[in-house]
Amino acid sequence: MTGNSKLRLRGGRVYDPASGVNGVVQDVCICDGKIAADVAGGRTIDATGMVVFPGGVDVHTHVAGAALNFARAMIPEDHRRHQQFARTLNTRGGIGGSTPTTFITGYLYAGLGYTTVNEAAMPILSARHTHEELRDTPIVDKSTCVLMANHEILLDLIEAGELERARHLVAWNIWAAKAYGVKAVNPGGVAAWKWGKDAKALHDPVAGFDKATPAKIIKTLADIVDGLGLPHPIHLHCNNLGAPGNYTTTLETMRLLEGNRAHMAHLQYHSYGGDDWFTMRSESARIADYFNTHPNLTADAGAVLFGDTVTITADGPWQHLLFKLTGRKWGNIDVENETGCGVVPYVYKERNLVNAVQWAVGLELLLLIDDPWRVYLTTDHPNGAAFWRYPEIIRLLMDADFRKEQLKKLPAKALSRITLPELTREYTLFEIAIITSAGPARALGLPNKGTLRVGADADIAVFNESKDAFAMFSYPRYVIKAGEVVIEEGEIRKSVDGKGLLVRPQYDESIDDFIRPKFQQYYTMAFDNYPVELERIEHPDLRPCQTPN
């Protein structure tokens, strides 16, 4: 797990935004898996002419669990079209593509210089499965967010106004699932989908309830997460994902959250104007305007790249719509009392007006939000594109001329619907280090990640300095995980295990007595089989919560 070897990276150009180090040539020393002030003896790597970043942190991705594994089964044609990975003496074989197999997921993330990932959607009922997959995902450290916004026992408590008990219930579920944070997906909408309906208006009661509205669910969960002092704020997938005109819902949701911390997931999918598919346009400017003045919020881009992928979300009603639009395959799993999930393979096409707008919106948000500490690079993998395509986005962000070239490929009609052509901002390496590592680490509440300060985890990516950002970020020269050199000269030399990050928020133990009878009534599993045992987590790293207020 932790390297006991000593290591010195000599003479690299270091970008460590969390310590304010911006491209300074200096040594980075490692001892016992941590960054050290100095080290005597041990191996020295000559990093002259190279750029040293803290290891990447992905704040929102879907790499493990029942939904992703369902998708794997649905798209054998995608597996065959994409890259196959033969086993080596150090690595296992597997499949790349839109839904890489677990081992390949770890190798591919490490192959981009990423060392920590947050699996953003885990049902409690199948948390055991998610953790089994994460055990088989090497190199990276892993955290998970548990799906709570359509949990029917919680909705009952909101309906009855029993908010204190709701807090204990949420805390109990986080620990039962061995999760790190709380995810809210289309609050109320997935519960409504169990009747084939959706929740489109924030203040209308959810189907099957009289008082519980999406707004109440969002506010209650945000209060609970803040009250429990979880390191990561509520991880929110707003209502009306993907729908033209949904920016009003997004703005309304952000207004609800004044006074709370919140992370707005894949904001790209929530920043559209227009009334229908024919009039859809970008409203990223309005979203960014609001966002820029509200420091309680963070977001990830959820950017889209053109090409084949598969969309996977707990947002069941949206996936039914997407199935009706595409007429292609449709997978759906409703999870009793908790959530749902939909899987639809999808192709983003340059010549398609809607897709062109989506592509632009993701980039616009990254360029229009002033503070890189609050907006992070993601593609909502695999929804917008597979994570291994991040270097393409980095190039688009760093090179305005290249963006202009790409804009020429879009339909002329799209250009009047977007603001991207007017944006000339270019990201610096310092800013790229923020949106890929330092920022998401801060949002996740992981002070030892995303930084190279003394005492931090020795998770480091070393790139060849190059004008070609795509090539530079596609093939890190060295990747170091917990002090071990896992990638050298672009090759995996060693595969190490990652940690499982989790929290144990405080709750009243007597909540068991409340949950047990409800559970026996509504579920089909024995209550005692529901919580995941701590022994099931490989290398658990229990992160502290702040003192509850």
Add this chain to the structure above:
Amino acid sequence: MGGKVTCTLGEVKNRADLIVYWGGNPAECHPRHFTKYALMPKGRFVPNGRKDRTMVLVDIRETPSAKAADIFLQVRPGKDFELITVLRAMIKDQPVDAALAADTGLSMEQIREFVDLMKKARFGVFFFGMGLSMTRGKHMNSAALLTLAAELNAFTKFVAMPMRGHGNVTGGDVIMRWTTGYPFGVNLARGYPRFNPGEFSTIDLLLRGDADAALVLGADPGATMPQPCIDHMARIPTIVLDPKVTHTSRIARVHITTAVTGISAPGTAYRMDEIPLPLRPPLKSPYPTDEEVVRRIYEAVRKKPPLPVHAMPKLAAV
């Protein structure tokens, strides 16, 4: 069309008011299915249990499950695909040739009533068994029924689920998918997974005599596979890990007795709806677990000089 519109069993328990079993005999093959999940339990939105639900059985003969059904529809053998196609047309109010409909063995009136029942259900579910998936048409039958379930969602809530059995076969599927990307029929001979049912499935490999050794775990193919497959297993070194003597162990070169999973060995089993359940063994066994044996074989194999493998392709190519 492809994919699957499904749910976990608790959704059926809490919501389903129309239960359709198709080509299966749960009364005898999944005896707890009625009482635990599908028919009898009182659910959150079906508070009166059985009284709130309608059960339809579609099969070629009147099995003991028919006694539990409100409506039994006897389809002519081999005509499941045709019946499903007629249903798909009729739910969309498209014209159907009466002769084609009659060919399914059901009257137009029966079919119309069934369509009505499905469209009026609040939450409908198809549970389909090997009588559908392993008879003439095979996977095309399953695909047709899954498509019908998906299309019914234009009118109401509808899902479908295969009635899987044979112990933890679902768990095998699930793990194959996360490690190789494919559920079964995977060939790893090139160092990476290739999938081709009909070429790389166990029966095909044994039938062609491609396999020069076999490791059999938690299964008894000697009892169920075609005779030429069994003959080939007897020819090659076959190793069986099983707590008891089986048809396969009798023809195997080596039989290692292992602890019974769930009784004296821990682990995880996946339900037919892919929900994992922990297994807590109440007893101890003098025998090693399957996992322990496989691990020891693996460690011994690892000590041998490695076979040449292909070079790792470059990472992160687009």
